Every structure is written in structure tokens, then in C-alpha cells.
Amino acid sequence: MIVVAATAEAIIAAREGSLTRDQMIPLLQEIQAAEGFISAAAMVQVAEALETPVSRVYGVATFYNQFRFAPLGEHVIEVCRGTACHVKQSLALAQHLKRRLKLRDDGNSADGLYTVVSVACLGACSIAPVIRLDGEFYGHLTTEKLDALLDGVEAGAEEAA
């Protein structure tokens, strides 16, 4: 936790001088990009830097879907739940992931390897159903293709180890 807070501190320090309240969201985004999530300590530091109550920072951070308050798994899978994907059975993909990766209710797999989140729409409707795995888009998916993709990820992890 101390290490985490230090990163937030560095990010805030880098912007010294020009901190106004409209910097709050960009600051939080930068902290999340560096640390993977927003810790309680980081929120306190942002509040101090902006001279605003912590409750306000917490209120803003929890309002937006982008911010996470717990560490992510090693691989992040975003399942698109937009209309086009829904029509093309993305729910089946989500359920399949849940079963295969044995996800807990918070979307993390028990082994901490995966985090699965549902997103409202990834904006790639023409290749529905689509997921984003570690930032890369994969379209026209079926449960079989998804299995093949995950097998690939796991094989890669074993090779690295």
C-alpha cells in the first residue's frame, strides 16, 4: 500500500502548480493507468492536492464506470454487452467465461489470473460479438473460438514460466 501511495504522490507532484478541480478526473485516470486501480490512500492524496473533501473525490470516482477500487487480475477481459453483441449471444460468452474461469462475483477468477468485466459497448458492433482481452479486440466470437483464445493465453503463460 505504501508503494501504491508513492506512485500517486509522484503523479500529483508532477503537476505541481496548475491543480484545479477540473484536474480531478484526469488525475484519477493517470493514477489508475499507473497502478491498475484507485486505492483509498490515492484518493486521500488527490483530495489533499485539490484541497477538496475526500468524500467528493470518492463521489466522483464511484460515479464513473471506468474506475476500479481493487487490483486487477493478470489478464483483463472486457465482454461487450452492447445491443449488437446481445443479439448475437454475448450473454452466452459471459456465462461461458464465468464457468470456465470460475469467476467470483467481483469478476476476478479464484487464481487471480483473470478479471472479467462487462462493458456497455466497445463500439465494434460490426464484428459482434466482441471482447477485448488485454487491450486487443477479438470479434465474431463463439464459445469455441473463445476457448481457443484462452487456451492460447494459458499456453503462453506456461511457456513464459
Next chain:
Amino acid sequence: MNHSELLTPCCPRCRHTTATPCVDAIACLDHGPICHDEEACRRERATRLERARRGGDGMTLYVGAGTCGRANGALTVIERMNAYFDRQGLRVPIVETGCVGYCQREVFVDLVTADGVRLSYCDLGPETVDEFLQAVFGDGELHNRFLLGRYDDPDDLYRGVKPIDETPFFARQTKVVLANCGVVDPASLDAALAAGGFRAAARALVTMTPAEVCAEVAASGLRGRGGAGFPTGQKWKVALDQPRSQKYLICNADEGDPGAFMDRAVLESDPFRVVEGMLIAAYAIGATRGYVYCRAEYPLAIERLGEAIRQCRAAGLLGKDILGSLVDFDITIKMGAGAFVCGEETAILASIEGGRGMPRPRPPYPAVSGLHGCPTVLNNVETLANVPSVVDNGAAWFRDLGYGDAAGTKVFALSGRVRNTGLVEVPVGIPLREVVYDIGGGAPAGHHIKAVQIGGPSGGCIPDEYLDVATDYGTLQELGAMMGSGGMVVMDERSCMVDVAKFFMEFIRNESCGKCTPCREGTTRMHEILSELTERPVGDDLRRLERFRGILHLEELAETVKETSLCGLGQSAANPVLSTLRFFRDEYEAHVLESACPAGACTGLRVFDIDPERCTGCALCAKNCPSGAILGKRKFAHSIIVDRCTGCGACADSCPKQAVLAVA
């Protein structure tokens, strides 16, 4: 360093400053010279223009590498190409473009041949790229199985090849906003200039007054393309008339509607057009600062737009005293943080100011009092992308583009159960059927179209028999749908309309900001009612009665939410429910009265049974059942406890003997 070769003067007389202005400031430099006659200058400009247009000197490859192209392996295709050229000792420049709109057949690769004609190839992928390269560069066979069509070919060199705008997908389209998308290098200001970019901006800034620009746009009939359809020129005029020194322009790129992705495609494929549109809009209202509020989900769009802004700044098209007109304007990108309600204009303001993105009552409208209390105009990406064409070609031209009274074109994102998915740009007012059947190619083989969902979560479902209606703002509203941002999701008989209504209600419930009660509580309750409908009534009679009573109240509740919500999100939240109730009442009745889903999509209404003759007692089904509804002893026939079953079908999928059967 000046990023633009085209804008670099080649002789002293090409240099235009505030003291020596030129009305055709941009055209003079990139297609000129116009204001002076000098042969050397003319030759130099023609060479530069040709180079910018082709992306190089000899053969050039253009690879469609927007988000959808990348998902289909565009980056691997590029890698393979480079490897091939290294092996063969060839030097062929490869340019990454955006999306040409025909996403179904990505990856697109365009080849500019040695004689300057551009041929378009599609259906490529990491597996087939080597075959393509061998055909084109090994065997010199340009007519191979990937060839789709040719672009401009004035000398008719490739007579056997269909012009690209005669292929079925493109034939019915009129490209204005998407004209450069997938064709022009989105990372090069010179390529944009060669395609006619910034000519309109130069003309507006140098020869027109802000009021004239507002009047021209108002006369063109351009309406907001983000959903509400407010006349753009009128909005600008209100802001222009505000006696304040500081004004803002915001480009709304928070494309949250599920099913819409045209703004992403435009930003990825032709960011310079958006920058030019913003520059003209800013001049028209007198704004000196602009923001682009873009979704964080669109990293590639943000990257390409950022690069475009940087190049424009370096070339003096943004910043201080633009083109010697004494106009100052600069653009900042603001990343959204994922909230659908931030597509609403007052919510964007709150978000940019660093707060929770919650709407506030209007008036005052942002054009009067917006960001930091200053007059602020908010326009959608597509609206702003239309502006350069309006100024360049005139209001009358734009008006004539549409069918009947409607003006201009609209980009639709065609997706769902349709053969050709992708982005299509058609004249406003075109019959919906032409878009879905002629361009989209209709439903996949063996299926038929049931409805088209248009306008995202604020829109409605239009059944097949009504598809002959015109796609203009008024007609769609009469049918309980709306133009929205232009998402068009086609559904066939496999989609259940109650399930679709439930899907949208879940989305709206999650995205409701919670400020006003009708939206916060109403959407939650509507979702509850719809959820009950899509599940089997289990338990006592009271539960069944509740389920029945819910549907009696659904319509009234929907009307109340529509009438009393604070912002556009809530006011249109009930549309999916109202429109499906209106056109598909029989499906609701089947769910309520018979507990059956005619489309078979509502898993909660399915009932499974195990055939004891076939079951070998392997227990795979019990192992896979997420709700523990299957009981049985190993090596003996198993059985399903119906009340515990959620109808997910995991048992049927896992059974090696096909002993699990759907009985309802």
C-alpha cells in the same frame, strides 16, 4: 519543424501572412498557386500534391487498420507484408488507414498501382495475406480472388474491374462525412489537404463573417446528428449573440449508445475533418477554446485525433492567428470515464468541470450559460464533420442531398443479424428497407428480419412491415423510435422483443445517474417487471399475481417516466418498452399468459428434462449445472428439479448422450 510539405511555401510569393492575405489561403498552397503565376512553383506544387495523394512515389499499399480492422488481424497483416517485402527485397510503403465502412469484409487492403490507380481488395486476414502478396507481387496478378473494385480511373486502365461505388454495398451510399474514411491516411495532414481538407475553413475564416457562417449552416438545414436533431445553425447563432468574451466549443465524442460506432470510425479514419469542423464552428460562435470529450473506450481514436491536433498546431491551423485571420483557437482532448449519461450536454459540462456527470435542468441552455458559466456550444462528432462540406459546397447543395424536405446525409452503424455489417452513409429520408435489404443484404440465409432497433437505448424497434418508412427525424418519432446517433441493430426471428426491452432497461437502470426519481426508480421497476416476464413463475400464486399485475402497470409507468424525467436519458428511457409493447404485444402476452417465449431466446422460460433411457449417469450435467438443479446417483439416470433450474442449458450442452431435452 513544419509537418506539412504542402503548406510549406516554395517561393517567396507563396508566403501568405496577415499583411499579404490570400482568400484561397489553403487551396493556393495545396492545389495552387492561384494568386500568382509561376511555372516552377506550379510544377513543384503538382509534384508535392501527387505525392501526398498517393502516399509515396511508386506503388503504395493502404491497410484498413481501424479498431475493427485490427480485430480482424490488420496489424498481423502489416507485419506479414513487411516480412514478405524484406524477403523479396522490395520497397513498398504501407499506410495504415481507418475504416472504409464495410467491416464485414475486413481486412481491406488497397493497392495504388504504378500507374496511380487505386484497387481495393478485401476479405484478407493473417492466413490469406501471403497468398495475396504472392499473387500481386510475385505473379503480377492484380485480378485475384480478393479484388473488390477500383477507385477513380480516369483513363479506364482497369476496364474489367468494377468501380467500387458500383458494388452493392457502396452503390446506394452518398459519402460526405465518410468520404475520406479508409481512403486517406489519417495520420497525415498532407493527405487530408490533398483530399480538399481545410479549404472550407480557410474560406470561412478569411472571407466570411461569423454571422454569415451561422446563416449558411442554418440555411443548409443541418441538424444535430447526435440524437436530438436540434438545428445546428440556430444553436450557433444563440451562442454568437451572447455578449461574452470567453466562449467554448465542445465536440461530443462520448458515443455511449450501444450499437453506434460512427463517431469512433470518423475520429479514427479522418480526424482532420473533425478538427476543421471545430475550427469553423469556433469561428462562427467566437470561441477560442475547444474540447473534445471522447470516451476512454476509444484509445485509437484519441491517439489519432491527438496526432491530428498536434500536426495542425505545427502547421499553424490551430493556435494563434490562424491563417493570418487573427482568429485564435485551440483544442484539448478530455477523456470520458465511462458514464452513458455524459452524452447529455449538461452532464458533459459537469464532467469537464471535474464533478459527477449529472445533468441539470435547462434553461439556461449551454449556448447561453455553459462551461464555467460561459456560452458553450456542444456538437456531436458527425455534425461537426458535416460542417466543412456545407461551407465548401454551399447550403443548397447540402439541402438537395436528402430525400424530400430532409437535408444532408446520415451515417448509420448497421449491425446485428444482417449479412453486411458496417458503416453506411445515406441521404436522410431514405426508406429504411433500402438500408437494411439493399445495402445490408437482408438477414443471414435461412432467417428473416423481424425488427430493426434504431436509435440505441433511446430509440425503438420498427417491425419488418413498417420498414418502408423514411429515415428522417419526424417519421421515426411517429413510430416511437428516433434517429438517435444512428445505431441500427437488425434482429431476426431468433430475438425476443421482451428480452430486448429488458436488455435496454437493464442498461438504462445501470446508467441512470440517480438524480431524479422517475428515472432512478422507474427504470429499476420496469426492469424488475420485465425480468419477471422472462422467467418462469415459480412458487405460490401470489408471485404469479404479482407478475401479472406488473404488466398491467408497465405501460403507465413507462409513460410517467417519459413525462417527468429531468434529462433526455430518462425522457427516452421508456421508448424501448413502449415501442415493443406497441408492435409486439402478442409476444408480451405469450410471456405473461403462457409463460412461453416464441423466439426461444428467454432462457429463463426454458424447461429441460432428462430422458432416463438415454442417461448413463455420467454426472457431467450435474457437475456443469450452475444452480445445483440436477440430482442423481452416479451410473443411474439423473433428474432436474424444475423450480431450481434457471434454463441456462449448460446440462444440454455438456451431455455426451444428448439425453437432456428442451421440453418447453
